[in-house]
Amino acid sequence: MFRKKIIHLLNYSGIFCLVIALLLKFCLTTTFIERYYSNSFFFSYRQFFNHVSGAFPFPFSYFFILLIISITVFILFKKRHKYLLLANLFCFLGAYFLWAWGFNYERRSQDELLQLSVTPLTKEQIIHYLDIEIKKCDSLFRTKDNFSIADIKDAINIHRMQEHLVQNIPIRSQPPGSLMHMGITGIYFPFTGEANYDEGLHQTRKPFVIAHELFHALGYASESDCNFLAYIHLSHAKNSFLQYSASMELLTYLLLDLKQNDPPLYLRYRKNLLPKELQVELDAIKKKHAQYHGWLSDVGDAFNNFYLKSQGVKDGTENYSAFVPMAIAWNERK
Ligand SMILES: [Zn+2]
Secondary structure, eight states: OHHHHHHHHHTTHHHHHHHHHHHHHHHSOHHHIIIIIIIIIHHHHHHHHHHHGGGOSSOHHHHHHHHHHHHHHHHHTOSSSHHHHHHHHHHHHHHHHHHHTGGGGGSOOHHHHTTOOOOOOOHHHHHHHHHHHHHHHHHHHHHOOOOOHHHHHHHHHTTOSOHHHHHTOOEEEEOTTTTGGGTOSEEEETTTTEEEEETTSOTTTHHHHHHHHHHHHTTOOOHHHHHHHHHHHHHTOSSHHHHHHHHHHHHHHHHHHHHHHOHHHHHHIIIIISOHHHHHHHHHHHHHHHHTOSHHHHHHHHHHHHHHHHTTOTTGGGGGGGHHHHHHHHHHHO
16 A cells, blocks of 8 residues: 555655646755855756766666667557656656756856846947957967867866866767758757757857857856857957857857848948958858758747747847857947
């Protein structure tokens, strides 16, 4: 009788764990989460993931996904309580997602922490900062060297205390197009603590995307915060390729802002006002993305937008570009 009651309770344990996690997500303050989860509890997870997932020579996420599929199939073949068990499994995964990383969506944003005065850019400001970034990219293009993952980790270490945590984060290169076909260039897999990027990315974008995913792995959930942190850390890197990658990313976003504000002027920049080598570079980046673009990447983008909004990111995928005024405010304050 007692054993039956325990099994009955276990059938609901995932649902119970998710309800508790959701209650905490909505009830705890950003200050509490920042102090006790993101800067304390989460680092224990980070250590754990670095040791466990990092010990595997292949992405541990493959094993995890296979395990969940196997459990799902096993449950589906059961005769009794299959829907309850399935609901329990997915609720348990939802709770695990929140405990292992998801609470970081509730932490304070970088512009708030650094007290940056961030305002939307006017057309004149877009042109002004675009011209600055063009000059920077043009000069870095001539001096840029090559780079390694270790260079990117070093660039992030300069400003951080948790050196051992950064050095051991597993970074996985995924086959060309495997992520970009789904509309994403990189992804942090919170269930195994691995940062992934698409090998099909243009070389210029790789350092920025990898740094962005590394910041997710360090407990930053917001897309604008990860873009901002990747920008400021790579801008100060010793390696000139990393500086170039950061500046090219900001330049690309500024060009997109200009395209929205003044399409004819954007075309003039793209065709005449940009130095020839940067035009070639931007065309090559565009071509790489077009290679993997299709209906699946549109679906992936829509799903990403829905996912971010479900986590409380009001502007969804627009949040990626919110780093532009943050980076400008940071550069102006120096
Ligand atoms: Zn991201």
